[in-house]
Amino acid sequence: MTRIAPLPVSATAPVAVDxxxxxxxxxxxxxxxxxxxITVLSDVTVNIRAGEVHAIIGENGAGKSTLMKLLSxxxxxxxxxxxxxxxxxxxxxxxxxEAAGVVLVHQEILLxxxxxVAENLFLGRELxxxxxxxxxxxxQRAAEVLASIGAHxxxxxxVGDLPLAQRQLVQIARALLEPRxxxxxxxxxxxxxxxxxxxxxxxxxxLRTQGAAVLYISHRLDEVEVLADRxxxxxxxxxxxxxxxxxxxxxxxxxxxxxxxxxxxxxxxxPQPSDAPLLVVEHLSVDNGAVEASLxxxxxxxxxxxxxxxxxxxxxxxxxxxLRSADASRIELAGRPITHRSVSDWRxxxxxxxxxxxxxxxxxxxxxxxxxxxxxxxxxxxxRFSLDLRKEVAALKKVxxxxxxxVGSVHLxxxxxxxxxxxxxxxxxxxxxxxxxxxxxxxxxxxDIGNKSQIYNFxxxxxxxxxxxxxxxxxxxxLVGIADRVLVMRxxxxxxxxxxxxxxxxxIVYAATTGDAYLAAPQDR
Amino acid sequence: xxxxxxxxxxxxxxxxxxxxxxxxxxSLGPFIALAVVLLVGTMLNSNxxxxxxxxxxxxxxxxxxxxxxxxxxxxxxRCLDLSVGxxxxxxxxIMILTMNQLEPSMGANAIxxxxxxxxxxxxxxxxxxxxxxxxxxxxPFIVTLGTMGxxxxxxxxxxxxxxxxxxxxxxxxxxxxxxxDLLGIPIPVVITLLVALVGAFILYRTKYGRRCMAVGSxxxxxxxxxxxxxxxxxxxxxxxxxxxGIAAICYIPRLGAATPTTxxxxxxxxxxxxxxxxxxxxxxxxxxxxxxxxxxxxxxIANLMVLSNMVSEYLVAAVQGVIIILAMLAHRFIK
Numbered sequence: 099m100t101r102i103a104p105l106p107v108s109a110t111a112p113v114a115v116d117x118x119x120x121x122x123x124x125x126x127x128x129x130x131x132x133x134x135x136i137t138v139l140s141d142v143t144v145n146i147r148a149g150e151v152h153a154i155i156g157e158n159g160a161g162k163s164t165l166m167k168l169l170s171x172x173x174x175x176x177x178x179x180x181x182x183x184x185x186x187x188x189x190x191x192x193x194x195x196e197a198a199g200v201v202l203v204h205q206e207i208l209l210x211x212x213x214x215v216a217e218n219l220f221l222g223r224e225l226x227x228x229x230x231x232x233x234x235x236x237x238q239r240a241a242e243v244l245a246s247i248g249a250h251x252x253x254x255x256x257v258g259d260l261p262l263a264q265r266q267l268v269q270i271a272r273a274l275l276e277p278r279x280x281x282x283x284x285x286x287x288x289x290x291x292x293x294x295x296x297x298x299x300x301x302x303x304x305l306r307t308q309g310a311a312v313l314y315i316s317h318r319l320d321e322v323e324v325l326a327d328r329x330x331x332x333x334x335x336x337x338x339x340x341x342x343x344x345x346x347x348x349x350x351x352x353x354x355x356x357x358x359x360x361x362x363x364x365x366x367x368x369p370q371p372s373d374a375p376l377l378v379v380e381h382l383s384v385d386n387g388a389v390e391a392s393l394x395x396x397x398x399x400x401x402x403x404x405x406x407x408x409x410x411x412x413x414x415x416x417x418x419x420x421l422r423s424a425d426a427s428r429i430e431l432a433g434r435p436i437t438h439r440s441v442s443d444w445r446x447x448x449x450x451x452x453x454x455x456x457x458x459x460x461x462x463x464x465x466x467x468x469x470x471x472x473x474x475x476x477x478x479x480x481x482r483f484s485l486d487l488r489k490e491v492a493a494l495k496k497v498x499x500x501x502x503x504x505v506g507s508v509h510l511x512x513x514x515x516x517x518x519x520x521x522x523x524x525x526x527x528x529x530x531x532x533x534x535x536x537x538x539x540x541x542x543x544x545x546d547i548g549n550k551s552q553i554y555n556f557x558x559x560x561x562x563x564x565x566x567x568x569x570x571x572x573x574x575x576x577l578v579g580i581a582d583r584v585l586v587m588r589x590x591x592x593x594x595x596x597x598x599x600x601x602x603x604x605x606i607v608y609a610a611t612t613g614d615a616y617l618a619a620p621q622d623r
Numbered sequence: 624x625x626x627x628x629x630x631x632x633x634x635x636x637x638x639x640x641x642x643x644x645x646x647x648x649x650s651l652g653p654f655i656a657l658a659v660v661l662l663v664g665t666m667l668n669s670n671x672x673x674x675x676x677x678x679x680x681x682x683x684x685x686x687x688x689x690x691x692x693x694x695x696x697x698x699x700x701r702c703l704d705l706s707v708g709x710x711x712x713x714x715x716x717i718m719i720l721t722m723n724q725l726e727p728s729m730g731a732n733a734i735x736x737x738x739x740x741x742x743x744x745x746x747x748x749x750x751x752x753x754x755x756x757x758x759x760x761x762x763p764f765i766v767t768l769g770t771m772g773x774x775x776x777x778x779x780x781x782x783x784x785x786x787x788x789x790x791x792x793x794x795x796x797x798x799x800x801x802x803x804d805l806l807g808i809p810i811p812v813v814i815t816l817l818v819a820l821v822g823a824f825i826l827y828r829t830k831y832g833r834r835c836m837a838v839g840s841x842x843x844x845x846x847x848x849x850x851x852x853x854x855x856x857x858x859x860x861x862x863x864x865x866x867x868g869i870a871a872i873c874y875i876p877r878l879g880a881a882t883p884t885t886x887x888x889x890x891x892x893x894x895x896x897x898x899x900x901x902x903x904x905x906x907x908x909x910x911x912x913x914x915x916x917x918x919x920x921x922x923x924i925a926n927l928m929v930l931s932n933m934v935s936e937y938l939v940a941a942v943q944g945v946i947i948i949l950a951m952l953a954h955r956f957i958k
Contacts, residue, residue, distance in 0.1 A: 421846065441849035451847075459843045464907060465836065473837050474848040476830040484828050527848075 121184060123148045123311040124169065124200060124280045128178035131164050139164045141178070142337045144330050146280060146311040151302060153326035153343070154315045157355050157574070157607070161335040162315045166284050169313065170202035171195030182279075199279035203270050203286060211258030216240035218257050219272045243271045247301045263294035270301060281305055282313040287321060288408050299325055317406040319348040319611040331355060348612055349604070356574055356603040363551055364579030365558035370598075371398035371582075374433070376566045377449065377535050379418060382426040387413025389590040395535065395566040400557060402581025403570040404606040410590035411570045412454055415537050419444060419451045432534065445474065450528040454539035454570070456517070460524045463513030467505065468494045470512045470523060475530035497526035502552060518549030525556065536560060537568040542576060554580050574603040588613045652953070653900045653916040660923050668930045676926070678809055682801075684922035685811035686711075686870045687889065691896040691914045692822040693749075693866030696859040698897050699826070701839040701906025702763040704752060704863050708889035709774035714745045714871040715881040716778045716787050723790045731796035742868040748774070749864020753857035771890070779883040786882040794879055801876040811873045815915070818869060822862075823911040832909075835859060839906025888940065892921055895943055899950035921946070 122145035131139040139161040146152045156162050167173040169180065171189030180187050182198060189195040192202070209218045216237045225232040225239075240253035249267040251260055257268060266286060273281060283302065287295045295318075302325060305312050316322055322329060322343070329346055331338040331354045338354055346354075375394035382391045388410045395401040403411050417424030420439035429436040431447050444450065453459040461470050468490045472479045479493060480486050491508070498505060501522040505515065512520060521542070528536065541557070542550040557567050557580055571577050577584050584601050586594040586609035594609035596602075608614070664671040690707050697704045722737035729736065752770055756763045781787060789797070803810045826832040837845040838855045845852055875881075898904055899920060900913030924946070925939045934942070 441847060442851070445849050453847050455843075458841075459847045462837055462840045462844050462907070464840060469833055469836070473833065473845070473850070476833060480830055483830070484824070485830065485833065487828075 122146055123182065125181040126165070126169060126178065127181060129165070129168055129175050129180070130177035131161075131168060131173060132176045137335060139168070139332075139335045142332070143178075144337070144340065146313055148279070148311050149306055149309050150327040151306050151312045151314055151325050153322040153329045154313065154332060155317075155319065155322055155329060155351055155355060156332035157572075160332040160355070162332055163284060164335075165332065166202055166282050166313070166315060169195075169280075170200055170282055172202065196276070199277070200282070201273040201276075201278050201280070202282045202284060203273045204284060209257050209265060209268060209272075211256070213257060214253065215244070215251055215255050215257055215260075215268050215271075216253035218268060219243065219253075219275055221272075239275070240271070243275055244268075247271055247274065247304070248297060263290050263297070266290060266294075266298070267301070270298075274305075278310055280311045280313065282315075284315050285317060286314075287316060287318060295321065317408075317611055319351050319608075320613070322351065323348055349608060352607040352611060353604050356607055364554055367582065368398065368558070368562060371396045373397050375430075376432055377568075378428065378430040379426060380428040382414065382418060382424060382429070384410070384413050384417030384422050384424040384590075387417055387422060387424075387590055388587075391587075391590075391592050393585055393592065395568055397534075397564040397566050398561050399566055399582050400561055400580050401566070401568045402577040402584035402601070403568060403587065404574070404577050404584050405587035405610045407572060409587040409610065411587050412539055413590070414587070415451055415539065415568070415570065418537075421451075441474075445531055445533070448532075448534040449537070450474075450531070450533040450535075451537040452524055452528050452539060452541070454543065456520055456524055456543075457513075461512040461520060461527075464511055466511055467508055467515075467523060471497060471527050472530065474527055478531055493530070497523075501526045501556075516545075518545035521545050521549065521553065525553070533565070535566045535568070537570070539570040540572065541569055542571075542573065550576075574606055577601070577606060578603055586610050650901055650910065650913070653910070653913040653920070656899070657916045657920050657923070660920055660927075664923060664927050667927065667933075670930055671927065676930075680922050680926045681919065682809040682811050683926075684918045685809075685815045686874055687892050687896055687921065688815045688915050688918035689818050689870040689873070690863075690866050690889065691893045691900075691918050692818050692911060693863035694893045694897045695822065695900075695902050695909050695911055695914045696826070696835065696862045697763075697856075698894070698902055698904060699839045699906055699909035700835050700856050700859045701842070702756060702856055702859065703767065703894070703904075704749075704860065705764065705767040705890045706748075706752060706771040706774055707863065707867055707893055708886035709771045709778070710745065710748050710864065710867050711871055711874070711886035711889060712778040712881060712883070713774040713781075714741050714748065714868055715875055715885055716781045717741070717744050718871060718875060719787050719789050719881050720781070722793055726790045726792055731793065734793060734797050738872045741871050742865060745864040745866075745868025745871065746861050747864065749867065750857060750861045752864070753860025756860065757853035757857050775883070778881060778885065782881060782883060784883060786880045788880040789875060794876075797876045799876075801873055814869065814873055818866065819911055819915050825862075826909045826911060831855070831858065836907055836909065839903075839908075841907070891940070892918075892943060895947040895950075896921055898947055904951075 124146045126142055126144045129139065129142045130137065142165060144152070154162050154165060164173065168175050171192040171194055180189070187198060189198065189200070195201070210221065213221065216233070219240045220236045225236050237253040244251060244253065244267070247267055247270055249264060249271060251264045251268065257265060260268070270286070286298055290298060299321065302312055302314065314322070314326065326343040328340055329343050329351065330340040331351070333355060373396050376397045378394045380392045383389055391414050393401070405411050413422060416422045418429075418439065419441055420443070421441065429439070431449055434447070436447060441451070457463060462473070471494055472490055479490060494508060497503065503515070503519050503522045503526070505519065512523060515523065538557070541553050557569065561567050569577070569581060578601050581601060582597075584596040584606060585592045586596065586606055588610055593613050596605055670676060690711065694704060694707065718737045718741040721740045722733045725733035725736055748770070752767055755761060755766045759766070800810055805813050826835065834845065834850045834855045837848065837850055838852050842852050845855070896917035897914050898917070900915070900917035901910035902908060902914060921943055924942055928934050928939055928942065929936045
């Protein structure tokens with residue numbers, strides 16, 4: 099499975115070509131999308147031909163999903179246009195795109211669980227006979243489509259009773275009910291197990307054989323390698339190029355996906371600690387999340403957790419915190435075995451978790467700053483029965499200074515702060531009880547560079563005082579910049595541990611997308 | 624560098640001590656509405672603004688006000704209790720039966736035991752609602768719809784469809800609790816004020832109040848902050864039950880009996896009082912004094928309809944229904 103490309107990207111990256119002279123089934127010409135001042139996709143030109151599987155790869159946030167939505171009419175471009183069979187087309191919505199034969203198979207399962215398979219397939223476009231719904235014909239048609247993609251469910255099965263993989267196939271069947279010229283898959287295998295993935299890949303190959311043009315987005319480079327005819331790489335909303343799949347190794351794909359220069363200053367790395375671990379977790383399994391994950395972190399260490407979105411990173415730590423049902427063989431904090439796991443138990447033991455969902459799970463957006471700050475540490479700030487409001491205001495003043503939270507007035511509600519200031523308030527909130535282990539999920543998501551640097555410096559100072567910090571991040575430069583050690587997750591499992599010079603963006607992406615651990619550096623071979 | 628540091632702290636210092644106390648019209652709404660209703664009443668009917676009538680109205684509003692203070696807890700934690708009216712009848716029935724049983728041996732002291740029993744039974748009923756909601760993870764609307772039926776059936780069964788009268792010997796010693804006064808203020812009004820004061824203190828000035836607002840505002844944030852959502856909500860239902868017990872204590876001397884229609888449709892009035900008082904039905908914001916104003920508005924309007932002949936008093940519930948809808952619309956447009 100693993101092939102080593104011995105030379106750096108610049109020397110081996112094949113020249114992007116589009117040699118085939120067939121006219122494309124669907125082409126994007128200079129496609130761009132901006133939301134207000136923020137450009138999420140710029141100048142993308144892609145051809146998708148009949149009878150090919152065209153893969154789109156890129157990091158989280160590279161613009162893959164936006165491109166898919168532009169091509170299938172869910173979003174309209176701010177510049178550029180689409181061409182179908184030589185004609186410029188403009189899809190006003192997804193229905194118009196579907197009428198033209200372009201359909202998107204969604205990433206999320208968007209089915210009504212209490213309806214039958216056939217009812218779901220025909221939802222919103224039921225066949226009728228007179229004023230009655232024509233169940234018999236619909237069930238017949240559904241059975242045909244299901245058989246054609248190798249689904250093992252019947253048209254009368256209730257969707258909610260089906261396993262996830264079958265539901266994914268129902269979703270695909272719904273897209274294929276009418277003959278399609280272009281079928282777009284948005285990470286169809288994200289929720290599937292390995293044998294189910296194989297079945298799905300067969301469905302995609304079948305579509306190709308029937309002459310459809312297939313566009314396929316995936317985080318899993320191994321799938322892309324075995325399936326795709328051509329590969330287009332996106333990075334930071336820009337198109338990097340299109341290559342014949344045969345010309346790219348997985349390692350090269352990973353290198354093309356990353357490779358941007360650092361633009362944030364990270365604090366210098368600290369000497370490696372060798373003390374006994376502060377936190378030890380063995381064989382932690384979380385329902386619908388992590389599988390048998392084991393990890394430890396030492397005092398004075400920043401442990402990075404990498405992996406694609408959906409790889410079970412957040413679930414793993416929510417499970418550890420007792421926020422999801424989970425099971426572990428052994429958990430120890432500072433040598434003490436931990437038996438009761440809940441956010442408040444952990445707080446008393448000296449471990450806190452800062453959620454990635456700042457607005458949904460972190461702060462009470464309608465409430466003022468002070469109640470937000472002390473919500474997690476009410477018993478510490480207010481030892482008596484009644485609230486000590488003066489002490490609370492003093493605590494707020496202190497963190498406003500210490501964390502440099504820019505507030506116009508303390509009477510603002512948390513929702514009125516900027517993203518960066520919200521994040522710093524959230525950080526101050528979990529730090530109120532002076533924990534020894536701090537888990538931060540996406541510490542800098544959606545905040546500007548200035549605030550990012552401050553948060554990195556905060557993490558650095560924290561571990562310099564012999565605390566430990568676990569940073570879960572989708573931003574590769576961030577993991578490379580601050581972590582002393584990185585664990586990479588894929589499909590709920592920890593698949594690689596990177597230390598020292600091994601911590602590179604390429605290695606993280608390689609492990610996150612292939613599931614293979616980092617292999618020895620080329621010169622060792 | 625040092626200078627810069629001082630600069631920043633100086634500016635934040637200023638920003639923090641600056642207190643922009645703007646008048647918040649939205650939170651004054653219920654009090655303005657109460658003033659308007661009182662003004663209209665004075666203009667419409669000369670008998671309205673008399674001391675006796677006002678005292679009568681305020682006293683009559685006490686039951687709804689006391690129960691609504693409890694409902695403010697429940698609603699601000701993003702739950703709902705529909706069973707309060709039936710629970711009130713049930714607690715009243717239990718209290719009277721207890722007192723009648725004890726009167727021959729204890730005399731007037733039976734009232735004290737009865738009151739304690741009322742508080743305990745009320746709290747237990749509330750906690751029962753709360754535990755079914757939180758432990759059973761069932762929608763509070765459905766749970767309290769169920770217990771509403773249960774409590775109502777129990778009082779009907781206990782009274783055998785008729786009424787449970789209080790022992791004659793207890794009438795005189797118990798009378799002052801409803802008809803008496805303290806420094807000219809009717810006792811039920813004094814009790815209402817005490818309940819509201821304690822309720823406001825708990826909601827605004829204790830850790831429990833904070834947790835209750837957090838749970839109502841966003842249960843996920845509360846959970847992720849280590850707040851036990853189930854505990855907070857169960858306690859809120861317990862407080863609601865306790866308030867029903869207090870209201871029952873004030874209520875018994877008024878009619879001296881419990882009947883299958885005692886407290887009927889009170890849940891409607893209680894929820895209306897809470898909502899027109901400015902407490903958010905979606906949780907996270909409690910307005911205890913607004914709730915009191917809401918209870919007064921309902922009673923004043925009912926009183927006006929009885930005094931004047933413009934609208935039939937049989938339409939009181941209809942008018943109250945219109946008020947809750949108008950209050951919700953006003954809410955939407957002010958926001």
